[in-house]
Amino acid sequence: MTVLTHFRTPLLQTxxxxxxxxxxxxxxxxxxxxxxxxxxxxxxxxxxxxxxxAASVYDLCPMVKYRITGKDAVGYLNRLTLRDAGxxxxxxxxYTGWTDDAGKLLDDGTLFRHGPEEYLICCQERxxxxxxxxxxxxxxxxxxxxxxxxxxxxxGPCSATVLAAAGFDVSTLKPFRMATFPFGKGQITISRTGFxxxxxxxxxxxxxxxxxxxxxxxxxxxxxxxxxxxxxxLNLARIEAGFIITNMDFVPAHQAVREDRPRSxxxxxxxxxxxxxKGHFTGRRALLAERERGPEWQMVGLxxxxxxxxxxxxxxxxxxQEAGFVTAAAWxxxxxxxxxxxxxxxxxxxxxxxxxxxxxxxxxxxxxxxxPVRVVERPFFNPARKRAxxxxxx
Amino acid sequence: MPTPSSExxxxxxxxxxxxxxxxxxxxxxxxxxxxxxxxxGGGAGEREFAPGYxxxxxxxxxxxxxxxxxxxxxxxxxxxxxxxxxxxxxLSGEAESLTVRGGKTSGVDAAAWEALHRKLSAFAxxxxxxxxxxxxxxxxxxxxxGLARQGLGIRALGKDDFRELLRMVLINVHxxxxxxxxxxxxxxxxxxxxxxxxxLGPRSPNSLILxxxxxxxxxxxxxxxxxxxALAVAMxxxxxxxxxxxxxxxxxxxxxxxxxxxxxxxxxxxxxxxxGLVVSAMNPRTTLHQLVGAAALDAGFxxxxxxxxxxxxxxxxxxxxxGTPDFRGADLKSRIVxxxxxxxxxRAFNPVKYGEVPELPVMEVILPSAHDxxxxxxxxxxxxxxxxxxxxxxxxxxxxxxxxxxxxTLNVLEQHSPGxxxxxxxxxxxxxxxxxxxxxxxxxxxHHGELAVEQMLFNRPTFAAAQxxxxxxxxxxxxxxxxxxxxxxxxxGWNAAGAILEAKA
Ligand SMILES: Cc1cc2nc3c(=O)[nH]c(=O)nc-3n(C[C@H](O)[C@H](O)[C@H](O)COP(=O)(O)OP(=O)(O)OC[C@H]3O[C@@H](n4cnc5c(N)ncnc54)[C@H](O)[C@@H]3O)c2cc1C
Numbered sequence: 001m002t003v004l005t006h007f008r009t010p011l012l013q014t015x016x017x018x019x020x021x022x023x024x025x026x027x028x029x030x031x032x033x034x035x036x037x038x039x040x041x042x043x044x045x046x047x048x049x050x051x052x053x054a055a056s057v058y059d060l061c062p063m064v065k066y067r068i069t070g071k072d073a074v075g076y077l078n079r080l081t082l083r084d085a086g087x088x089x090x091x092x093x094x095y096t097g098w099t100d101d102a103g104k105l106l107d108d109g110t111l112f113r114h115g116p117e118e119y120l121i122c123c124q125e126r127x128x129x130x131x132x133x134x135x136x137x138x139x140x141x142x143x144x145x146x147x148x149x150x151x152x153x154x155x156g157p158c159s160a161t162v163l164a165a166a167g168f169d170v171s172t173l174k175p176f177r178m179a180t181f182p183f184g185k186g187q188i189t190i191s192r193t194g195f196x197x198x199x200x201x202x203x204x205x206x207x208x209x210x211x212x213x214x215x216x217x218x219x220x221x222x223x224x225x226x227x228x229x230x231x232x233x234l235n236l237a238r239i240e241a242g243f244i245i246t247n248m249d250f251v252p253a254h255q256a257v258r259e260d261r262p263r264s265x266x267x268x269x270x271x272x273x274x275x276x277x278k279g280h281f282t283g284r285r286a287l288l289a290e291r292e293r294g295p296e297w298q299m300v301g302l303x304x305x306x307x308x309x310x311x312x313x314x315x316x317x318x319x320x321q322e323a324g325f326v327t328a329a330a331w332x333x334x335x336x337x338x339x340x341x342x343x344x345x346x347x348x349x350x351x352x353x354x355x356x357x358x359x360x361x362x363x364x365x366x367x368x369x370x371x372p373v374r375v376v377e378r379p380f381f382n383p384a385r386k387r388a389x390x391x392x393x394x
Numbered sequence: 395m396p397t398p399s400s401e402x403x404x405x406x407x408x409x410x411x412x413x414x415x416x417x418x419x420x421x422x423x424x425x426x427x428x429x430x431x432x433x434x435g436g437g438a439g440e441r442e443f444a445p446g447y448x449x450x451x452x453x454x455x456x457x458x459x460x461x462x463x464x465x466x467x468x469x470x471x472x473x474x475x476x477x478x479x480x481x482x483x484x485l486s487g488e489a490e491s492l493t494v495r496g497g498k499t500s501g502v503d504a505a506a507w508e509a510l511h512r513k514l515s516a517f518a519x520x521x522x523x524x525x526x527x528x529x530x531x532x533x534x535x536x537x538x539x540g541l542a543r544q545g546l547g548i549r550a551l552g553k554d555d556f557r558e559l560l561r562m563v564l565i566n567v568h569x570x571x572x573x574x575x576x577x578x579x580x581x582x583x584x585x586x587x588x589x590x591x592x593x594l595g596p597r598s599p600n601s602l603i604l605x606x607x608x609x610x611x612x613x614x615x616x617x618x619x620x621x622x623x624a625l626a627v628a629m630x631x632x633x634x635x636x637x638x639x640x641x642x643x644x645x646x647x648x649x650x651x652x653x654x655x656x657x658x659x660x661x662x663x664x665x666x667x668x669x670g671l672v673v674s675a676m677n678p679r680t681t682l683h684q685l686v687g688a689a690a691l692d693a694g695f696x697x698x699x700x701x702x703x704x705x706x707x708x709x710x711x712x713x714x715x716x717g718t719p720d721f722r723g724a725d726l727k728s729r730i731v732x733x734x735x736x737x738x739x740x741r742a743f744n745p746v747k748y749g750e751v752p753e754l755p756v757m758e759v760i761l762p763s764a765h766d767x768x769x770x771x772x773x774x775x776x777x778x779x780x781x782x783x784x785x786x787x788x789x790x791x792x793x794x795x796x797x798x799x800x801x802x803t804l805n806v807l808e809q810h811s812p813g814x815x816x817x818x819x820x821x822x823x824x825x826x827x828x829x830x831x832x833x834x835x836x837x838x839x840x841h842h843g844e845l846a847v848e849q850m851l852f853n854r855p856t857f858a859a860a861q862x863x864x865x866x867x868x869x870x871x872x873x874x875x876x877x878x879x880x881x882x883x884x885x886x887g888w889n890a891a892g893a894i895l896e897a898k899a
Contacts, residue, residue, distance in 0.1 A: 079689055101692035101858070101865075133697040137688025280654060282692040285865060 011036040014061035015150040015210035019218075023228050030231060033124070033146070035062035040230040045333075047233035051196050052334055054225040055158040057217065058234055060151035060202060061210075064126055068119040070140035077119060080134045081111065082265060084278040088113045093176045093193050097265055097273055098127075103286030104253035104262035106130060107246050108270065110193060112178065120145070124246040130254065134282065150210040154217065155200030155237075158224040160391035163190070163201060166220035170201065171390045178204075184212060192391075195234065197241020199385045199392060224394065239330045239339065242301055242378025244268065249299070249327040249341060263343070266290055269299035269378075297324070297343050301378035304338040305371045307331050308360040315342055316355045319370055323348035326356065332380060339380045340373070349375070400424055402894075403659060403669040404638075405646045405685075406834075406873060408436025410887030411675030412629040412638075413463045414872040417891035418673075419637040420466065426667065427638050428659070430645035430834070434630040437833060438882045440623025444820040447714040447776050448769040450622035452824075452833060454760045454778045455480070455729065456882040458612025459625075462526065463884040467632040474628035477765045479614035483724040484579045485732045485810045491724050492579045496613055503577040510574045510584075517559050518609035520551055525610060525878040525885050528893045529852040529860050563603055564847065568596040571736045578735040585740070586733035586756055590780065591840035591880070593705045595743030596736045600847045607845070611883060615729055621762050621769055625882065649674075649685040649869065656686070656868035671868055671899060675887055677834055677842045678855040678875035679704065686866060695865055698856040702849060702875070706826035706838025707746055709784035711757070711803055713777040714770070714819040719761070721811045730759040732810055742783055749789035751798040754806055757781040774819070779803070786826050786837055796825045841880035842873055851877055862890040863897065870894055 012035045014020070020038050028039040037059065041047065050056040068077060077085035083096045090113050097108040109123030121131075131142045154162065163170050168181045170190060178191035188209060194200030205213055218226060238245070246252055253262035264287060265271055274287060304310045310329040317323040324344035331338050340356070348354065358369040385392045400423050404415040407429030419425040433439055439451035463469070482494040492501055497511030551559060562570065567588040571581035585596035588605035595601070618625040634640055648660040649672055658668035674681040682691060682699045721730055733739050733756040742752040759779040763770040770776045781803050788795030800823040808815045826838025835842055843855050852860045855875045862870050872890030874880030 075689060079693070101694040130693070134693040136693075136696060136700065137683070280690050282694065285654070285692070285867075 014059050015207040016059045016061065016152065016214055018211060019214045020059055020228060028230065032231070033062040033064055033126075037062055038228070038230040040232045041228050044230065044232045044236075047227065047229035048236050048333065050225060050227045050229060051156050051198060051233060051237045053157065054227075055154060055156040055162045055221050056227060056229040056233070057214070058153040058155070058229050060153045061146075063122050063146070063151060064124065065144070065146045065149055066121045066127070066131060067143050067145045068121065068140055069117055070138070071117060072138040072140050073117045073119055076135060076138040076140045077111065078278055079138070079281050080131070082270070082273040082275065082281065083111075084275045085111060085113070085119065086278070090115055091178055093178060093191055095273075097270055099265065099283035099287070100253045100262075101283060101286065102253070102262070103264045103283035103290055105250060105265055105268060105270070106252050106254055108244070112191065125252055125255070148207070150205050150207045152203045152205075152210075152213065152217075153194055153200065154203060155194045155196040155198055157199055157385055157392055158221075158226075158394045159200050161394050162217065162221035162224055162226055164393070165223075166217055173201075173391075174389055175387055183209060183216075188213065195241070195243060196237040197243065197379050197381055197386060198237070198383060199388070235328075236330050236332075239328050239341065240332050240334055240379070240381035242341065242380055244299065244327070244341065250343075263297060264290055264295060266295040267297040267299065267343075294346060296346055298346050298349050300342055300344055300349070300375045301380060302326070302340040302342050302354075302356070303374045303376045304329070304340050304356060304358075305373075306369070307338055308358055308369065309338060310340045310356050310358050310373075313340075313356045313358050315344060315373070316357060316370075317348040317351055318353045319355045321348065323354060334381045337380075339376075341378070401669045402426070402671045402673060403428065403667060404673045404675055404872065405659065405681070406430075406436065406674065406676035407434035407630070407640065407642065408675060408873065409438050409626075409629060409882050409884045410873045410890075411436070412633045412887070413460070413467070413884035414673060414675055414887035414891045415638040416467050416629075416633040416636040417888055418894065419633070421891075421895055425638045426669070427633065427640045428644040428646055428661070428667075429640065429642045432642050433626065434633075434640060434642065435623065435626025437835070437880075438622050438626045438629075440621055440626065443712045443822050444714040446771045447712075447774070447820070448621060448623065448762075449712040449776050449778050449822075450762065452710055452829065453622055453882045454762065454780070455615040455617055456622075456625065457608065457615045458610075458881070458883050459616070460526075460883045460885045460888055463888050467629065467636070469628050469632055472628040472631040472635065474625060475619045476616045477619055477727075479616055480760075481725065481728045482583065482615075483721070483728040483730045484583045485721060485724065485730060486579045486582070486734050487809065489579060491722060492577075493725070493728070494580070494583060499580065501577055501579075503575050503580050506575055507577075507580055510570075513558070514606060515609050516551070516555065517562070518606045520559065521606055522610040524851065526889065528862065528889055528896075529854070529877045531861060532852055563606070564600050565602050566597050566599055567601040567605055568736045568740065570602055571596070581736040582733035582738060582756075583731055585736035586731055586758070586782075589739060589743070590758065590782070591708055592846070593703070593707045593786070593839070593844055594846070595740045597740050603847060604845065607879070611881060617760070617762065617765055619766065621766055622882070629884075646685060649681070651686065651690045651866065654690075654867060656866055659685075671870065671894065673870045673872050673890065673894070675872040675890075677836045678702070678859070678871050678873065679836050679843070680834060681871065682864070686869065690866055692865060695856065695858050698858070702855050703844040703846065704837035704839040704842070705786040705844065706829060706835065706840060707743075707783040707786060708838070708840055709781045709799055709803075709826065710824040710829065711777070711779040711781050711800070712822040714821075715775040715777055715814075715817040716819050717773065717817045718775055719777065719811045719814045719817060721759075726761050726764040732757050732759065732806060739782075746783040746785045749785045749787050751785060751788070751795050751802060752783060753802055755781045755783065755799070755803055757803065757806070759807070779807075781823075784825050788825075792825060792827050796823055796828075799823055799825065842875035845879040850879075854879070862893040863899070870899070
């Protein structure tokens, strides 16, 4: 008989848990995709500083992963996702998204091409029913492999140097490419990808390799101040990079309860992804019609005066008319500026008279600020080292 | 240069394909109709199932052939005429048989039946106009206007009747029979007629609405002079006269999609026909899943069309008889219903849920040769029966289930017509799977998709294709799988042509 104990541990532990729990002196955990994930290990400022000035590791295991294999893998992914999966070379990665019939975004994620007929999708939410429904009529198999693959993100200006010190020569690895490297008796895959908008890598391995790799990396990286980081620090870095997160910056269409919540890629600033010429994909006809009409919303970056984060604020046109809302905001230490990502109704964007109403908490008391904001390009923070070849050594 | 949309291709030469093609051709479109088999008619055709014996392909009666079709296609001029409307004889094991003509009958329930018939007919009259309309879209431009239009007729009922309609519209027919009648023969008839062609029993929810739909279609069951085949022939001639080029023996294998548009079809054998519009009057799932394929359709839509309920539970019996059967003196020109009580209908339904064959099936029996002696050799007869319920997924396998179903059916017939078995020269029983294989009705379903509340109107066959257009530009649906469903009436095809013309597609 199986002993049912899952209710005692409603959140799963990742293969790195033995190390992350030892390092988590604050014991600050949050849920992510059914797993325990560290929000902060001890000092969020130091963790953020490691991302921008040294090297940081972040436990990526809870990232949801699907393996797509089979003769029709390209056809399947081209019907499922917005970009042309056929143009993605083997050994490369691209950022993509997928929509429902109405052209509303279900999720975004990264697509890794491991072989002519083998891909891996990494994303925030679970999509097996949708991926399987989309597989009808295609000769592919779709498998959720979240638990089969452990992943660790290594980010920061010293990350290439740390990898070199650990015996992984990534000097020829270009952004959005991946390669395999021997490790112990097996091998691991390293991709030059990440969620910080900085130089960085993601390391993919079997769960059994997780702890040895962690130890090896921490030892090799010690001279460069490598340290584990939690979600709080990562979130600050991703805002600076202008990246959006499912269920934080938009509601996936399948989860939205209110009819007006789903957003299309055109409304989320992801229109560039759409390959209109690759043939049919789910949502294409709806998106084509929307492109004709013009999208109702726009996702924009904002420069906010002052130093108070505009998190959760409402945007106004001419200080009076509600025009949108901020989905993510922070005081950026790298830029020394207050930045925000926001959804704005297109009609108010043109008028260029946007204000943000911020409730600034000052010792238990809120002060209401009404500040003019300026629409600016994302990424807010975009260092040359993110793309430099060969990667910066320190 | 794309082919102009004035050139239309209709796939499927059943009543709906013929009606649609004829209406489009009459409005000046250049229409080609492609039919897989050697003759048009689909379920309304005729077949010589034994040498000298002609049976209707599937449908053996028409109740409510759409008047718009009859008039605009001038079917009478093309040879269509009907025998006088058939009365119904209800056979019962113990009691006398009972004759029913619309609301008129005899016995203890004569008054109750008439009152019930009057009430239900009034409801049906309110619903009838919906049959001839393109279903409203629940979102978008014509929302309020359309709803108001549909609402108007209903409001005309008056407050009390309207409330009564709301009470009854989603009720099960067994409860209605129990509430309003006491004669088992009439309860059995009501239950049988409501569930004929449906995958449900009289106690299943929403079964009464199918009876209302039956009344909305037309008052009386009719048999064309010369048999059902004559109807198919007349419609074929009328379509040709309207300018439709009818090509039989032309099975479509693929719908050709180019530049996100249906631009033609490929026939078995490889011939490609290019046109401006493709209209499918065959099964909607087969159309979308097999002929179009997943790659050209959105995943949600593809999945939804795969989930349309399509199970059949009606089997079709054809008997060649070497003499005249006797159903205890019943009028052989009547529609003979063997459904001794509502419970008997329910009991015949129960086994199919488990893939089993009912021991005492219920059925509707017609003797076409009693009306048209030419359909059988002199002195002989053809008997056709729709027998319910046949398992859609027989546990024992198709062969065994078919044999058992035939045996049980013949036993029931023998019980009501002693000596009948000895008259049988040849017997043929089509199970739902046989019907699917022969007529392309997926699951053997009567309506090319169960006619059930959740699959009616703006949900037929699915929400995104309920106005006859499909998400694939250039492809339209016109068969029974679309509103208002199947039966030999042509309403779906006629409506579809109207929608195409209205959209100037
Ligand atoms: C057992 C049974 C008994 C029935 N009895 C009655 C009855 O008594 N009265 C009544 O009103 N209704 C009856 N029906 C229902 C009725 O037969 C159908 O609802 C009706 O035939 C639907 O008409 P249609 O034109 O939409 O489709 P169909 O009649 O099915 O016609 C579709 C046509 O498309 C053709 N086709 C299919 N695939 C292709 C292809 N790939 N290429 C070209 N052509 C193709 C088929 O050969 C067929 O001719 C019965 C149904 C069943 C199952």
